[in-house]
Amino acid sequence: MDLFSILTLIGGLALFLYGMNAMGDGLAKVSGGKLEKILENLTSNPIKAVLLGAGVTAVIQSSSATTVMVVGFVNSGIMKLSQAVGVIMGANIGTTITSWILSLTGIQSDNFIIQMFKPTSFSPVLAIIGVIFILFINDSKKKDIGSIFIGFAILMYGMDMMSSAVKPLAEVPEFTNLLLKFSNPLLGVIAGALLTAVIQSSSASVGILQALCLTGAVPFSAAIPIIMGQNIGTCITAILSAIGAKKNAKRAAAVHLYFNLIGTVIFMTVFYLINAVVGFSFFHQVATPAGIAVIHSVFNVTATIILLPFAKGLEKLACLTIRDKKEDVVVSAEDREFMILEPRFLEKPAFAVEQSRNAARKMAEESHNALFTAL
Template identity: 65%
Template structure:
């Protein structure tokens, strides 16, 4: 193997990682945030959490992305720690889908259908179709579908390039001897852990291992401990995302780590104990990409099956590791809605816009309440009510500042036309809602002036005020409703 083979391998790895990123982003955009938002609506059933976690990860092709979202949901209070356990377990199962797709490089045969399953046959066709859809498509959905095809084609091309570039290694005794050392389980785990921690993707590191299978030097004895280490190494992404987060969010990241460490210890202990008794003959056989996928899937499914009954135990272990503070948290920091504006969602625009919309709707409720209370002061002035109006106005100010800053963090992301339009609407809405809060204070001041000067409306004036109050109240309710559902038909009822 010469320097040019190394360059080819590096280029193949670059294509592989880029293709995986493009395909993953396109898959997330195609789902329109439905899968991501469904994570936030989890029930208390751990089993349903496992199914949903597996489904979401299989679609977006990244257990790291799913786990980071879970950490964000727990941090913002959208999801409980107990709900997170099942989703994390499921994410480990869902991530095995990528290894099965990559195993297509090992397909061999001479028939037409068999040849069409080979990446060298279908990747160019997918790439061309994807490019046509990407540039000729008129809708975001069509363009995203094109990006999925392009990403997958690039990914498979990179995989094939890596496999072909390392073939000369099969003739190097030193390389073959190197892999015999990985049959030491602890060393293999360490290698898999380190590689995955560096590139922060178990799917990518498993893909690299599958590519190395073409050398004939990777036996199942060497591959098994490396795969175990890869599952532990992928936890680094979630742990990094939990830095600066709430204690429960950090616990969610720890649950991911504990699940993989405990699962690895149990799996390896049982497997190598049986191997010492039975002596599995396949351990010395040369591994292939499909075999790697089988091992990857078997481990994650087995670990989930074993640890599923102990989900509460994992939760308690994480809570015992990170204990609660006894220091009380200021009320302002306990605002549940504002806590949901988590920066971890900024890379998932659909989720970030969903939590932003919730915050804007809460802001609208505060503004509406402030106006209702202010109008009531003209009938009967009350200092407690006046104080409540001032407090609500401060809340709308705080919401405008926090939501505006958060939404501006979304805008650098690649947004669809619909998401971009919603971003603009939300930014305009918070400015108007803050102004409504200011008007409520102005009304309160006017009512206070009338009260201190002992002034009153005439009977006709009082009736006019009641009519105006009903109209304003109805306007605010229709406005909030149309904003909640982004319903243009409801919004058209406001103008008359």
């Protein structure tokens, strides 16, 4: 692998991450804060909370953004910690949609219709439509849709560049041997967690793994632990967001971490025990982008099904980790009304604007009441 291949790989990764970010921002703008508003109001039922968390994350394409929003909701008192648990679990399921979209890159067929389902085939068309929307149409909604299309096209171009750059590595024995080392469950989990913690996006790190799979050098035995680690690594965003927040917000970030840690331990223990007894035929086969998407989805859905009945237990574990102190300040009802101006909501500007409107409306009501009381 020469210098130019390395530059192509880095450039492809940069475009991939930028495209994912641009697409997520465009989707959030199109939703106009409505999704987050629904999330805020409809989380009393645990199953409904999971479905809402999954739906919102699937649309805005970022479990990290959803979890940061949840930390903000809990910090401002809008959402209780018990409501946040289900949303966090759902966010982990919703983020798997990206891996399914990226898995379409592995489509191989001479049939024209099937070929058109390959993202590299239809993303140039989306890019052209996106450019027309942005440059020639004044409607802001259309411009946001254009930025989604452009973001998707850039993301897929970056994915294609990465795949092309790493393809020659399949012939390098050192690279193949390095990947085989990740077949050790502990090493694989650590590698996946570190990669995701650095780029702060499990969707992006799963996409990178899918690009590596196209070399034909990544077996499922190495891919599975790496995916488990990626789910743990994505918790870093919520943990960083919770620094300086109130106790309950820190607990929401802790719930996210515990959910992924406990889910990983249970899933890997059961999986490797069954593999030792039965011996999965696919275990040493070459991983495919579609296979990665299946494992990513199966893990998150299974972990949610197992741990949702123990949501109260996760909540108690977070409370035991982050304990209340006697000197903790009790916030008055009046102050809580204006805590909706939580800085973490700036992660999604459309929702932040909506919260600002709500605060201004509340201030107008307070002023109105004060004036009539004075009169």
